[in-house]
Amino acid sequence: MSPVVIAQLIVIGFTFFMLLNSAAILVYMERKVAAxxxxxxxxxxxxxxxxxxxxxxxxxxxxxxxxxPKAADAFLFYLAPIISAAAAFSAFAVVPWGGDTDFSTLAxxxxxxxxxxxxxxxxxxxxxxxxxxxxxxxxxxxxxxxxYGIVLAGWSSNSKYSLLGALRASAQMIxxxxxxxxxxxxxxxxxxxxSLVDIVNSQQGYWFGFIPKWYIFLxxxxxxxxxxxxxxxxxxxxxxxxxxxxxxxAGYHTEYSSMSxxxxxLAEYVNMVTVSAVATDLFLGGWHGPFPLPDGFGWIWFLAxxxxxxxxxxWMRWTLPRYRYDQLMEFGWKWLLPAAVLxxxxxxxxxxxxxxx
Amino acid sequence: xxxxxxxxxxxGAVTSSVLVIGQRNPMRSVLLLILSFMSLAGLYVLxxxxxxxxxxxxxYAGAIMVLFLFVVMLLNxxxxxxxxxxxxxxxxxxxxxxxxxxxxxLLALELFWAIGxxxxxxxxxxxxxxxxxxxxxxxxxxxxxFAFEATSALILVAMVxxxxxxxxxxx
Amino acid sequence: MSLPxxxxxxxxxxxxxxxxxxxxxxxxxxxxxxxxxxxxxxxNAVNLTFIAVDRFRGQVDGQIIVFFVITVAAAEAAVxxxxxxxLFRHKExxxxxxxxxxxx
Numbered sequence: 001m002s003p004v005v006i007a008q009l010i011v012i013g014f015t016f017f018m019l020l021n022s023a024a025i026l027v028y029m030e031r032k033v034a035a036x037x038x039x040x041x042x043x044x045x046x047x048x049x050x051x052x053x054x055x056x057x058x059x060x061x062x063x064x065x066x067x068x069p070k071a072a073d074a075f076l077f078y079l080a081p082i083i084s085a086a087a088a089f090s091a092f093a094v095v096p097w098g099g100d101t102d103f104s105t106l107a108x109x110x111x112x113x114x115x116x117x118x119x120x121x122x123x124x125x126x127x128x129x130x131x132x133x134x135x136x137x138x139x140x141x142x143x144x145x146x147x148y149g150i151v152l153a154g155w156s157s158n159s160k161y162s163l164l165g166a167l168r169a170s171a172q173m174i175x176x177x178x179x180x181x182x183x184x185x186x187x188x189x190x191x192x193x194x195s196l197v198d199i200v201n202s203q204q205g206y207w208f209g210f211i212p213k214w215y216i217f218l219x220x221x222x223x224x225x226x227x228x229x230x231x232x233x234x235x236x237x238x239x240x241x242x243x244x245x246x247x248x249x250a251g252y253h254t255e256y257s258s259m260s261x262x263x264x265x266l267a268e269y270v271n272m273v274t275v276s277a278v279a280t281d282l283f284l285g286g287w288h289g290p291f292p293l294p295d296g297f298g299w300i301w302f303l304a305x306x307x308x309x310x311x312x313x314x315w316m317r318w319t320l321p322r323y324r325y326d327q328l329m330e331f332g333w334k335w336l337l338p339a340a341v342l343x344x345x346x347x348x349x350x351x352x353x354x355x356x357x
Numbered sequence: 358x359x360x361x362x363x364x365x366x367x368x369g370a371v372t373s374s375v376l377v378i379g380q381r382n383p384m385r386s387v388l389l390l391i392l393s394f395m396s397l398a399g400l401y402v403l404x405x406x407x408x409x410x411x412x413x414x415x416x417y418a419g420a421i422m423v424l425f426l427f428v429v430m431l432l433n434x435x436x437x438x439x440x441x442x443x444x445x446x447x448x449x450x451x452x453x454x455x456x457x458x459x460x461x462x463l464l465a466l467e468l469f470w471a472i473g474x475x476x477x478x479x480x481x482x483x484x485x486x487x488x489x490x491x492x493x494x495x496x497x498x499x500x501x502x503f504a505f506e507a508t509s510a511l512i513l514v515a516m517v518x519x520x521x522x523x524x525x526x527x528x
Numbered sequence: 529m530s531l532p533x534x535x536x537x538x539x540x541x542x543x544x545x546x547x548x549x550x551x552x553x554x555x556x557x558x559x560x561x562x563x564x565x566x567x568x569x570x571x572n573a574v575n576l577t578f579i580a581v582d583r584f585r586g587q588v589d590g591q592i593i594v595f596f597v598i599t600v601a602a603a604e605a606a607v608x609x610x611x612x613x614x615l616f617r618h619k620e621x622x623x624x625x626x627x628x629x630x631x632x
Binding site for chain 3: 359360361363364367370371374375377378380383386387390393394397400401404405406408409412413416417420421424425428429431432434454456457458460461462464465468469472473475477478479480481488492493496497501504508511512514515516518519520521522523525
């Protein structure tokens with residue numbers, strides 16, 4: 001097993017591990033931010049400043065009794081959260097979170113060259129699980145697969161509320177998928193490639209020496225459409241009618257308890273992280289920051305940007321009122337989709353003029 | 358390695374397709390068809406067409422099958438009753454079923470015979486360069502531009518038609 | 529143990545098998561939705577043929593045709609399911625044998 005293969009496996013394991021951790025961190029972050037928005041303290045008893053609260057939550061969820069309605073189709077009932085969680089994790093597989101690195105700085109920092117004689121790899125590897133040349137479409141397709149988790153959850157619970165919630169949630173998700181896809185078509189035109197690593201690498205450099213060449217400056221409308229559609233895709237913030245507690249009991253996951261319920265929420269948080277990560281890679285320059293860090297540490301910038309977007313997600317949830325379902329669908333089809341199409345046409349026109357039509 | 362992947366995916370596609378037509382519960386048929394689409398998408402990747410594979414999953418498995426699932430769930434489609442007794446055996450079943458089964462078997466035999474008469478053409482291995490989206494884009498918008506526009510008109514007509522056909526009749 | 533390397537013929541045989549399975553489904557099933565699903569199986573078999581021959585000849589045209597086939601299949605599924613809904617609203621059954629009169 002050559003060192004490159006071992007390094008790749010470590011990167012894959014590390015990515016998976018960090019995704020799980022990020023879900024736990026998001027649980028804590030959500031409760032704390034919600035608390036401060038609502039002018040109260042939030043969790044502060046468990047651990048210093050309440051930092052061990054997610055651990056308490058997980059232990060509680062694991063200890064709960066696993067229920068299943070008798071008339072529910074057992075196979076589909078348990079398959080649905082698995083599909084949701086699997087789709088959420090798989091979508092992150094093609095998202096790169098750092099630049100190419102051969103780990104030489106890391107080896108020197110951790111004294112690995114003195115202890116093990118490891119001075120870095122022969123050729124640099126991407127800090128991503130996979131770099132596919134149609135990477136952006138792969139993310140889109142796996143997100144489309146996530147709809148099935150919700151649909152099957154609603155159907156197999158064999159209850160009216162769950163079925164209604166599931167149908168509404170899946171109709172919402174497939175409606176906003178179109179605007180989601182059209183919004184990154186502009187970025188693809190600018191970058192000339194579908195691979196996320198290429199898109200981030202084409203955002204290197206600065207204009208006038210200090211403005212970074214991120215696509216948010218070239219495609220501001222595209223960025224906002226992408227984030228709005230992303231929020232609607234993950235059933236969050238103002239678009240979370242399908243899981244609204246006040247409206248439908250709890251929508252498609254009414255009948256789930258304990259670990260299956262935890263799977264759905266894990267899937268939701270990981271989907272949030274994926275949308276933020278893809279937005280960072282496409283529009284915010286990924287791991288390129290205002291000033292360059294030593295080789296292999298670009299992921300710090302990536303982490304900071306993803307953190308800002310996640311904060312924005314949570315902030316929106318606790319500040320904005322919820323859209324009613326018909327308002328939501330009207331917005332998606334009558335406002336967001338034409339905006340995305342106009343954005344695409346405008347970008348195409350500008351790109352052609354700049355390239356000398 | 359290629360050979361293993363091909364045979365596993367082919368077995369998956371054939372098994373799930375047979376189960377699609379064999380299941381009585383339409384919900385399960387739809388889910389098995391999605392599985393079949395995934396196997397075929399894998400085969401497309403093996404054949405060096407990653408774009409076609411991803412398009413298959415996004416459109417076929419991600420949108421068309423959701424439409425099928427919606428209709429199955431909304432209509433609460435009952436599971437089909439199998440005929441009991443002597444007519445229960447597929448190939449020995451009454452009239453049309455036996456006719457249909459024999460015709461399909463004949464079709465399969467004919468196709469096998471026709472393909473068997475071809476020489477064995479070998480394909481480039483799966484690590485030969487795959488087709489890029491750039492090539493597809495150039496061909497699609499230059500040579501097939503008319504077909505592209507006609508297809509968009511077709512989809513518009515289909516959308517309007519579907520809405521009208523499924524509408525409740527005004528009383 | 530090494531399996532035989534797949535040639536163009538293996539892909540074409542696989543496509544023939546899938547097409548025959550789809551045809552069998554159309555003939556043998558008595559539920560309109562399953563018949564539509566079998567038609568989708570047949571369309572997939574055809575797509576596989578196009579892409580396999582494409583790879584053999586080194587062209588891109590087959591993939592473009594697949595693109596159009598998938599689009600047309602989407603349109604056909606939408607209209608077909610709309611018809612199914614309209615039929616179901618009239619009679620509460622989905623067997624094709626029930627709809628034998630030209631006018632209701």
